[in-house]
Structure formats: C-alpha cells, structure tokens
Amino acid sequence: MKLGLVIDLDVCVGCHGCAVSCKQWNTSGTTGPLTDYNPYGKDPSGVWFNRIRSYEVGDYPHNKTINFPMSCMHCEQADCVDVCPTGASYKRAEDGVVLVDQDKCMGCNYCSWACPYGARELDRASGTMKKCTLCIDRIYDERLDEYDRQPSCVITCPAHARHFGDFDDPNSNVSKLVRERGGYALMPELGYNPTNRYLPPRVTRPIPTNDVKKKSLISSVKEWVNQAVAR
Amino acid sequence: MHPAFSVIFFTVSSGAGYGLFIWLAIAQLFGLASLNTKTTLIAGGIALVLITAGLLSSTLHLANPKNAWRAVMRFKTSWLSREGVFAILFYPSALLYLLAIFMSDHETTTFIKLLALSVIIIGLATVFSTGMIYACLKTIRQWHTALTPANYILMSLTSGAVLLTLVLLSNKVFAASMAITGIGLLILTALTKAIYYFWVHKVTGPTINTATGFTRAQVRLLDTGHSAGTFLNQEFGYQADPSLLKNLKVGVFVLAFFVPSLLLAGVATDYLGVGAALLAFASVLAGLGAERWLFFAEARHVIRLYHGAQHT
Numbered sequence: 085m086k087l088g089l090v091i092d093l094d095v096c097v098g099c100h101g102c103a104v105s106c107k108q109w110n111t112s113g114t115t116g117p118l119t120d121y122n123p124y125g126k127d128p129s130g131v132w133f134n135r136i137r138s139y140e141v142g143d144y145p146h147n148k149t150i151n152f153p154m155s156c157m158h159c160e161q162a163d164c165v166d167v168c169p170t171g172a173s174y175k176r177a178e179d180g181v182v183l184v185d186q187d188k189c190m191g192c193n194y195c196s197w198a199c200p201y202g203a204r205e206l207d208r209a210s211g212t213m214k215k216c217t218l219c220i221d222r223i224y225d226e227r228l229d230e231y232d233r234q235p236s237c238v239i240t241c242p243a244h245a246r247h248f249g250d251f252d253d254p255n256s257n258v259s260k261l262v263r264e265r266g267g268y269a270l271m272p273e274l275g276y277n278p279t280n281r282y283l284p285p286r287v288t289r290p291i292p293t294n295d296v297k298k299k300s301l302i303s304s305v306k307e308w309v310n311q312a313v314a315r
Numbered sequence: 316m317h318p319a320f321s322v323i324f325f326t327v328s329s330g331a332g333y334g335l336f337i338w339l340a341i342a343q344l345f346g347l348a349s350l351n352t353k354t355t356l357i358a359g360g361i362a363l364v365l366i367t368a369g370l371l372s373s374t375l376h377l378a379n380p381k382n383a384w385r386a387v388m389r390f391k392t393s394w395l396s397r398e399g400v401f402a403i404l405f406y407p408s409a410l411l412y413l414l415a416i417f418m419s420d421h422e423t424t425t426f427i428k429l430l431a432l433s434v435i436i437i438g439l440a441t442v443f444s445t446g447m448i449y450a451c452l453k454t455i456r457q458w459h460t461a462l463t464p465a466n467y468i469l470m471s472l473t474s475g476a477v478l479l480t481l482v483l484l485s486n487k488v489f490a491a492s493m494a495i496t497g498i499g500l501l502i503l504t505a506l507t508k509a510i511y512y513f514w515v516h517k518v519t520g521p522t523i524n525t526a527t528g529f530t531r532a533q534v535r536l537l538d539t540g541h542s543a544g545t546f547l548n549q550e551f552g553y554q555a556d557p558s559l560l561k562n563l564k565v566g567v568f569v570l571a572f573f574v575p576s577l578l579l580a581g582v583a584t585d586y587l588g589v590g591a592a593l594l595a596f597a598s599v600l601a602g603l604g605a606e607r608w609l610f611f612a613e614a615r616h617v618i619r620l621y622h623g624a625q626h627t
C-alpha cells in the first residue's frame with residue numbers, strides 16, 4: 085500500500101478548514117498536543133500539520149488565484165527519515181506513512197532541514213518534531229464507519245478538494261483522479277518522489293466580457309472623483 | 316538558515332581541535348617537528364578540550380537533549396549519527412595515544428605509529444561527517460556540493476596547523492616546518508573558499524514554479540496563511556543584509572587567510588615569535604567564525620520558495 089492525498093487546486097477555496105480540523109483531531113491524537121504559543125496574545129503561533137498559502141499565477145488579466153494546502157507528502161525517498169540520527173523518524177513499510185516516534189526524538193531539527201515541503205514543525209513545549217500522521221489513529225480504527233476512516237482534513241473539506249487513498253491500487257479513487265486530471269508532484273527535480281499529488285485547475289471557457297455595456301459618462305466621472313478624493 | 320551560535324562555535328572549536336590532534340599525529344609519524352613528551356601532551360590536551368567544548372556546545376541546540384544518547388543509533392543512513400559515532404570513537408584512540416606517548420617517553424614504537432594512524436583516520440572521518448551533514452541536504456543548494464566537506468576538512472586542518480605552530484613555539488620547539496605547512500594550507504583553503512563563493516553565486520535548482528507546479532506562468536505569493544511567525548519562518552526565513560554578507564566575505568579572506576599567512580611567514584623566518592603565532596591563531600579563529608556564520612546566513616532552503624522567493 086502507498087497511502088497519500090490528492091489535493092484539487094481547482095476547487096480549493098482556501099478556507100483553512102483542513103488545517104483547523106487537523107489541528108483539532110491531532111492535538112488529542114498520537115502525536116498531540118499541537119502546542120500553541122501565546123494563543124491569545126499579540127503574535128499567536130504554534131504547531132500545525134497543514135499550511136495553506138495563496139499564489140497568483142499568471143499576469144493580469146490572465147491571472148488566477150490558487151490556494152495551496154500543503155502537508156506531509158509521505159515521500160517514497162524520504163530524506164527526513166534517512167537523516168534522522170536517533171531513528172525517531174520512520175517510514176512504515178506496510179503503507180508508506182512517515183511518522184515520528186515522540187519517545188525517541190531529540191529535537192535536533194535536522195529532519196526539518198531535509199524536508200523540502202516544510203512538513204515538519206518543532207514543538208517547543210515537548211522539544212520534539214511533529215508532523216502529519218495521515219491520521220494514523222483514525223484510518224485503521226475499525227470502530228469508525230467506513231467513511232470516517234479517512235484523515236480529518238479530507239472529511240472536513242467543504243469543497244471536496246482533498247482525497248485519500250492507496251496510490252498502489254490503479255483503480256483507487258486517488259489513482260483515477262491523478263490519471264484523469266493530470267495530477268502532479270511538487271519539486272520532482274529534487275528526487276524525493278512525494279506520494280501526494282496536486283490536480284491542476286481545469287481549463288475552462290473564459291467568462292465572456294464582450295457583452296458588458298460600456299460605462300456611461302456620469303459613472304466614469306463618479307469613478308474618477310471616487311479615486312481622486314483623499315479620505 | 317538561521318546562524319545558531321552553538322553550531323558555529325561547535326564546528327569552529329572542534330574543527331580546530333581535530334585539526335590540531337591530526338597534525339600532532341602526522342608530525343609524530345613523519346618527524347615533521349621534533350616533539351617531546353611534554354609538548355605532545357599539552358597539544359593533545361588542548362585539542363581534547365577544544366573538541367569537548369565544541370561537542371558540548373552542539374548539544375545546546377537540541378530541544379530534547381535527554382534523548383541525545385540515541386543519536387548514535389542510525390549510523391547506516393544518517394551523517395549526523397556517523398559524526399556522533401566517530402566523535403565518540405576518537406576519544407579512546409586519542410587518550411590511548413597520549414598515554415602511550417607518556418609511557419614510552421616519546422619513543423616512536425610501532426604501537427604508537429598504529430595509534431597515530433587511527434587518530435588521523437578517525438579525526439578526518441569525524442570532520443568529513445560534519446561536512447556531509449550539510450552537504451547531503453538536497454534542500455539547500457548552497458550546501459549540496461562536494462566543496463562543503465572539502466572546506467570543512469581543509470579549515471579544520473588549517474586551524475589545527477596554526478594552533479600546533481603556536482603550541483610548539485610556546486614550548487620553545489623548532490616550529491618553522493609547521494609554520495610553512497600552515498602557510499601552504501592557508502593558501503589552499505583560501506583557494507577552495509574562493510571557488511565556493513564563486514560557485515554559490517550562480518543561481519540553479521528549484522524555483523517557485525517547480526515548487527508549485529505552475530511552470531508556464533509567473534507565480535507570486537499572495538498570502539502565507541499566517542499572521543505571526545511560524546517554525547518555518549524562524550528556522551529558514553533568516554535574511555541577512557547583502558552588503559553585510561559582501562563585507563564579511565572580505566573579512567573572511569583577510570582574517571582567516573591573509574593576516575595569518577603573513578604572521579606565519581614571519582614565524583618561519585624567525586623574525587617573529589610566540590606573540591605573532593598567537594595573533595595568527597586568534598585571527599584564524601575570528602575569520603573562521605565569520606566564515607561559518609556566512610555558511611549559514613547564505614544558505615537558502617527551498618521552503619523559502621513557498622514563502623514567495625522566486626529562486627533559492
């Protein structure tokens with residue numbers, strides 16, 4: 085098995101729901117807590133397994149906003165595991181999930197240096213490295229319904245931008261999505277061979293603008309005054 | 316990368332310590348200097364103090380030092396683990412070597428020769444591992460080069476040679492051959508460092524386009540998704556003033572290589588004495604400190620691409 089995520093950049097709305105739901109589940113999970121520093125102060129910070137960034141792709145008027153969620157890619161060539169001196173970081177042979185044994189980690193940060201995707205964050209309170217577990221304490225829990233045996237971020241996503249499955253099975257939902265939509269890996273040139281795939285935005289018909297009415301004189305004047313007035 | 320003082324001190328201090336001990340063993344093996352028991356013990360003691368201070372300092376940057384003993388567990392894959400194992404192996408052979416020198420009253424027996432050889436090999440392996448810790452990271456192109464371990468080894472040997480010259484002089488032992496060796500190493504190290512700075516200047520590797528997968532258009536960061544600092548910003552976001560970087564590079568060449576070469580030339584020709592050797596070593600240390608700071612400050616991790624950098 086090669087478990088991982090497919091993230092659909094076409095429909096991600098950048099709501100950070102996945103990150104919040106992940107934090108809620110995992111803070112009381114196997115690698116929890118996900119410590120917050122100064123949570124009610126001026127500069128609240130803390131440990132997160134998901135980070136969502138937004139980019140502008142292309143130049144106006146042919147530009148597009150892309151919301152870009154990132155978590156651990158569960159790489160096949162996981163350098164973070166190879167560089168770990170203590171053996172705290174490991175990649176499970178049976179499903180390819182990369183995990184950190186919190187009892188063995190010495191907090192040297194070396195694995196976070198080896199990760200090109202920023203998946204690992206040090207928890208200053210416990211002094212150990214923490215990262216996405218692919219909700220390992222959930223996906224194998226047979227007391228849960230079949231649907232709930234998925235990572236928290238996948239279930240929560242209101243836009244259905246996240247999919248979970250086995251990439252080794254050519255007929256799994258994730259394999260099909262990657263095949264049909266041209267799913268790609270990030271920074272393939274570094275050779276980490278990440279498992280997670282990103283689906284590019286669909287090529288859609290542009291919204292026609294030639295039927296938009298020309299602006300009237302009065303509205304042009306109003307617009308100019310609006311911009312000229314210093315408030 | 317954020318230049319952490321503990322790691323800068325560790326690599327400079329233990330590098331000089333290993334270099335000193337390696338030169339001590341080489342001088343013994345090939346009769347480079349007429350060492351006596353007292354001088355060997357003093358030099359060996361200084362080397363072990365420098366190494367130990369460095370190693371202790373390196374544990375300061377650990378967030379969970381109670382698990383530090385586990386760092387020797389992954390010798391098979393991790394250069395950090397290998398460095399730890401070689402650093403630990405160095406102590407018994409170094410102590411045994413000093414003990415053998417003390418017992419035999421500096422007669423070069425076959426046993427001592429074997430010990431000297433093992434000290435040289437393990438010492439070099441430790442410094443090489445230190446370099447490889449950085450060189451094996453594909454995420455930082457400024458480090459991912461064969462020049463990194465080469466630089467680490469050369470700088471360790473250079474600072475060690477200058478320090479041994481100082482120790483020899485202060486014990487009134489003939490030091491000209493060591494001083495000349497030091498000058499040769501200073502020139503060689505300066506050349507490799509110059510090659511590194513020239514090479515690191517050229518931009519290669521991943522860009523914001525390959526990082527996001529949008530390779531057919533300009534990509535700009537709109538929002539990082541967080542209002543305050545994160546672990547990633549603190550660890551990888553370090554940005555030094557470009558003019559400071561440029562000035563420091565000049566400082567590295569003047570302090571670490573030019574000034575000590577002149578002073579050692581004075582020592583080799585008997586114009587200058589212990590004071591000059593001391594000044595040369597202090598200058599090397601300051602220069603290497605600046606060099607190590609630059610090594611970190613100039614390293615740009617690929618995660619910066621996701622935070623808006625167009626290239627590393």
